[in-house]
Amino acid sequence: MTTRIDIRFAELAKQGRSAFVTFLMAGDPDPATSLEIIKALPKSGADVIEIGMPFTDPMADGPSIQAAGLRALKAGMTLKKTLELVRGFRKDDNATPIVLMGYYNPIYIYGVDKFLVDAKSAGVDGLIIVDLPPEEDDELCLPAMKAGLNFIRLATPTTDDKRLPAVLANTSGFVYYVSITGITGAAAADSSAVSEAVARIKRHTKLPVCVGFGIRTPETARAIASHANGAVVGTALVDALKNSLDADGRATAKTVNAVAELTASLAQGVKGAQQAAE
Amino acid sequence: MNIAKPNSYRSGPDERGHFGIFGGRFVAETLMPLILDLEKAYTAAKADPAFQAEMNGYLKNYVGRPSPLYFAERLTEHLGGAKIYLKREELNHTGSHKVNNVLGQIMLARRMGKKRIIAETGAGQHGVATATLCARFGLECVVYMGAVDVERQQPNVIRMEMLGAKVVPVQSGTRTLKDAMNEALRDWVTNVHNTFYCIGTVAGPHPYPTLVRDFQSIIGNETKAQMQEVEGRLPDSLVACIGGGSNAMGLFHPFLDDPSVEIFGVEAAGHGLTQLHAASIAGGRPGVLHGNRTYLLMDADGQIQDAHSISAGLDYPGIGPEHSWLHEIGRVNYLSATDDEALAAFQLLSKLEGIIPALEPAHAIAKVMELAPKRAKDHLMVVNLSGRGDKDVPQVGDILRGKSK
Numbered sequence: 001m002t003t004r005i006d007i008r009f010a011e012l013a014k015q016g017r018s019a020f021v022t023f024l025m026a027g028d029p030d031p032a033t034s035l036e037i038i039k040a041l042p043k044s045g046a047d048v049i050e051i052g053m054p055f056t057d058p059m060a061d062g063p064s065i066q067a068a069g070l071r072a073l074k075a076g077m078t079l080k081k082t083l084e085l086v087r088g089f090r091k092d093d094n095a096t097p098i099v100l101m102g103y104y105n106p107i108y109i110y111g112v113d114k115f116l117v118d119a120k121s122a123g124v125d126g127l128i129i130v131d132l133p134p135e136e137d138d139e140l141c142l143p144a145m146k147a148g149l150n151f152i153r154l155a156t157p158t159t160d161d162k163r164l165p166a167v168l169a170n171t172s173g174f175v176y177y178v179s180i181t182g183i184t185g186a187a188a189a190d191s192s193a194v195s196e197a198v199a200r201i202k203r204h205t206k207l208p209v210c211v212g213f214g215i216r217t218p219e220t221a222r223a224i225a226s227h228a229n230g231a232v233v234g235t236a237l238v239d240a241l242k243n244s245l246d247a248d249g250r251a252t253a254k255t256v257n258a259v260a261e262l263t264a265s266l267a268q269g270v271k272g273a274q275q276a277a278e
Numbered sequence: 279m280n281i282a283k284p285n286s287y288r289s290g291p292d293e294r295g296h297f298g299i300f301g302g303r304f305v306a307e308t309l310m311p312l313i314l315d316l317e318k319a320y321t322a323a324k325a326d327p328a329f330q331a332e333m334n335g336y337l338k339n340y341v342g343r344p345s346p347l348y349f350a351e352r353l354t355e356h357l358g359g360a361k362i363y364l365k366r367e368e369l370n371h372t373g374s375h376k377v378n379n380v381l382g383q384i385m386l387a388r389r390m391g392k393k394r395i396i397a398e399t400g401a402g403q404h405g406v407a408t409a410t411l412c413a414r415f416g417l418e419c420v421v422y423m424g425a426v427d428v429e430r431q432q433p434n435v436i437r438m439e440m441l442g443a444k445v446v447p448v449q450s451g452t453r454t455l456k457d458a459m460n461e462a463l464r465d466w467v468t469n470v471h472n473t474f475y476c477i478g479t480v481a482g483p484h485p486y487p488t489l490v491r492d493f494q495s496i497i498g499n500e501t502k503a504q505m506q507e508v509e510g511r512l513p514d515s516l517v518a519c520i521g522g523g524s525n526a527m528g529l530f531h532p533f534l535d536d537p538s539v540e541i542f543g544v545e546a547a548g549h550g551l552t553q554l555h556a557a558s559i560a561g562g563r564p565g566v567l568h569g570n571r572t573y574l575l576m577d578a579d580g581q582i583q584d585a586h587s588i589s590a591g592l593d594y595p596g597i598g599p600e601h602s603w604l605h606e607i608g609r610v611n612y613l614s615a616t617d618d619e620a621l622a623a624f625q626l627l628s629k630l631e632g633i634i635p636a637l638e639p640a641h642a643i644a645k646v647m648e649l650a651p652k653r654a655k656d657h658l659m660v661v662n663l664s665g666r667g668d669k670d671v672p673q674v675g676d677i678l679r680g681k682s683k
Contacts, residue, residue, distance in 0.1 A: 056582045057456065057567060059463045060306045066450055078579040104304060105566045109580030131304040131566070135294065156308040158470055163311055181308050182468040 001148045003125045004097040005173040008047060009208045009229065018225035020045055020270040021210055022263055023101065023234030025052040025068035026085050027077025028241060033251040034072070035088045037241070040260040042096045045267025048210075048230065049089075050128065053082050053102030060130045062185030064235045067242070071249055079106045079115070083122040090123035099152060099173075101128040104140065112140055116147035126150035126173045134166045141170050154178050155201055157193075164204045174208040174229065175201055179215075185235035188214040195227035218269025225273035233266050287534035287609050290600065295484020295570075298606060300599035303483040305569045308467045317485045319390050324492075329385065336381055340414070341371050343378075343496065347504035347660070352630040353646075360515070360653035362646060364633070364663045365501050365529065374636065374665030375497060375525045376407040380476060382493035384411040387474035394418045394469065397476045398462040400427055400455035400521065401591030401638060402434025403665050404478030409443035419443040422461045424454035427590040433669045452584045455521070455594045459568055479522025480598030483569030487598050494528025501660055502532055509658055515540040517649065518662040519641040520612070521556070521592035523601045525664035534609060543601060544645045546587035547614035554586035557614040558597040559605050572599040588617035588677075589637035591665070615644035623647060624667065624674060636665030637674070 012019050022041050027034050041049055054069040054077050061069070086098050100119065107115050107129070119127075127144055134141075134153070141151040150173030158181060159167050168175065177197060179189030189211075198209050211224050212232030225231040237259055244258035245251060290297040303313060323329040337343040346366045354362045367375035380397075387395060395417050399405030405421040412419035421438055425447040428435050438445050451457035459482075466475045480487045480494070498516075505513050516533060518526035520543045533539045548555035555561060558573040565574040567582060575583040575595035585595040604610040615623075623643035628634045635643060642661050650659055667674070 055580075056451065057460050059460050059568070060308075060467060062464075063450070073581060080579075103566075105574075105576070105582075106580035108566050108571075109576065109578075130306050131569070133303065133305060133307050133310045135303045135310065154307045156306075158308050158311045160311065167307065178308065181470050183464045186468065 003148070003150050003173060004095060005048065005125045005150050008097050009174060012047060018228060018270055018273055019047040019210060019230030020221070020267045021048040021050060021212070021230050021232040022046040022237055023050040023052060023232060024237055024241065024259065025054055025065065025072050026082040027054060027072030027075055028068045028238070029071050029245055029249060029251050029255070030075040031077060031081055031085065033255055035085055036256045037259050038085065038089050039092060040256055041263055042093055044260045044263035045271070046096070046263055048097045048099065050099045050101045050232065051082065051086065053079055053100055053106055055103040055106060058103060060183055062183040062235065064185045064238045064242070068238045079110050083118050086122040086124055097125045098123060099126040099128055100124055102130070104129050104131050107140065112143055116144055116149060120147055120149060124149060126152050128152045128154065128176060130154065134169065137170055145170060145172065152176055157181050157197065161200065164201065168205045171207060174210050175205060176232065177201060177209055177211045177228070178213050179211050180213050182213065184213055186214055188216065188220055191223040191227060194224055198228045218265050221266050221269035222273045225270040231270050237262055283607065287604070288531060290603065291484060291488060297600045297603035299564065300572050300602040301484055301487060301570050303569065304566050304571070305483045306467055308470055312470055313483055315390065319386055320485055320489050323386055323389060333382060333385060337496065341377050341381065342369065344500045344504070345369050347501055347508070350631050353627065356630055357647060357650040359655065360650040360657035360659040361655065362650055363505070363513070363658065363660045365497060365660055367497060367525065367662060367664045368635065368666035372407045372410050373668065374403040374407065375494065375528060376404040376478060377410070378496055378528065379478070379490045379493040379524060380404070380407040380411050382489065383474070383476045384415060384417070387417070387476070388415060390474065392472060392474035394473045395476050396420045396422065396462050396465050396473055397478060398422045398455065398458040399478060400458070400593055401589065401636065402427070402431040402438065402669060403591060405443070405445070406434050406437050408476050409438040409441035412443060413441045420465065421445050422448050422458040422465070424448050424452070424458045426453045427455065430673050431590050431669055432672065454585070455590070456582065456585070463568070479524040480527045480600060481522045481568060481570055481572065481596060487570065487600055490524050491527045491531055491600065494524050495531050497525065497528035497662060498530060498532035501529060505658065505660070512536055512539055513658040513660045514538065515542065515649070515657065515659045517542045517544065517642045517646055517659065519544045519592065519638050519664065520597060520601060521546070521594050521638065522596070523598040525662050527598060527600060529660070529662045530610060541610045542645060542649065543610050543612045544641045545612060545614040546589060546592035546641055547616040548586040550616055551614060554584065555614070556585035556587040556592050556594060558595060559602070559612040560614050562595070564602065567596055570599045572602045573597050573605070588620060589641065591636070591638040592641065613645050615641040619644035621674065621677065633663070634667035634671070635663055636667045637670045639664045
């Protein structure tokens, strides 16, 4: 089955450039503004959109994304509303891939089968679930693949050559390489180490490899994108959003533009990169 | 419950860390290789007689084991029913049962060549035990503790610092034990190369629930032998408090296949089960958090809810996965005690036996006050007195003088 993710990466490969992947939290700072922001991303240069599913206990996230999740929850965000957000986005855009990223519990409580049906029909293309390693593939990965959704796995610096085949076995869409051992928003990765790691993963798979964690500036985005099929930026965008809010954490007239402008400048960085050697 | 009874209640978990549907390994990929290493190291250590011999030496001469099984004569007379024995885990070095598990994990960390130890703590008992053994073995120690708990358990914070540990107050989320665990996991993901995460309870990803249980089972094994010696038979019932459930699992596990032994776990009912509480089994349902599937307090969207208990050590919205399984299968009976009931028990035991219990086991004593009078005088009831109350003296003193609630 071909998803929007597969199509998008095939197009980018033809154009000889890497993908710019954005991450923002669903419902941050409120559901309506969040939809406006996400709608603005493709025209600002986002090739793939990751949307965070808010969770009270995001164990792999740093302070910025933790706070974004809490803002969204405070604004009444739920998993159901996250799917509505995707549905809203799909009214105007049927090409940009949407990947939901988060933790397993809200999906488990929603009901795995029902979630997969609803996510597919809302226009979701892939899932990244931080706390579902290959050892727990029966839970969601295998049912998601059956439902026609990509299950995108995280590979990390601790995933050695012995373990990589297990991590890649049921991965589809792309591989998300977490460039550092650490949480989101931590220090930037060294681009030569990333280059080696991406090459190592590519020896095991034909899937595109995107790199995330620690990318904040157009320069780093360019450096990383020149070694990989895509660069993911999350915390920097979430911070730009947060800095545009008023003292009570509510959206202002500047909020959508603040995210769109940073997206555009990061996208320029990525587009300036030479596509990684295949 | 329509679940077939197993041949043994003691054979779990399966090779993937499952107790029925509970348990598992729900962790980030960064941690997965380390968790597999830990499992291997633990399997090798268990099979190594030198590991056990070294542990036994420290348990005897450093921890002060075996802990006594004490007949609480005046409490028994006062309640007028079952004959009540206290398993005196509060007499261990560091003042609680936590040291049993920490010793085992620190010895594993040394075998694995890890020089930096992190831990989460609620009441501070696990933090103190970890800081103590890190001092003893010359290891770096960082303890994550919710900012709310840092306030209400000051004596333990000071102790940890005196022992050379760094105590990090956690300001995220509800600023209690669950957030301390999140922060410890974030540290672990960041420093995975040199760091051993010493988990304090029978929760977290496999193999933690199993190895913590195994290290704590010395409580039940000793109890069995001691009761045989004084009464010539098995006890009739066991009672222990439950936050994550390590002291309870340690007492219960060796008795699970003795069908004559009634087993009671006591969760913290806080202000009452219809209000803020920390009773995951009474008020929660199965979900996935902190590496395992287990009973959790959460809302309809799967968001984790705030727990509340007067006792920082029980103030956690989950419970160890093996307890969830023992509940579903009906082997252990899970009850709950409120803040007020625990406070009353705290005072009763202090005045009748000259033993000031920690607020955590005061919850177990509170249920003993209900259960014991309904039992015959030859009924042998064992309560795990899992910790001493020194750390709670300032907090309880303030409450009793009406200064805070």
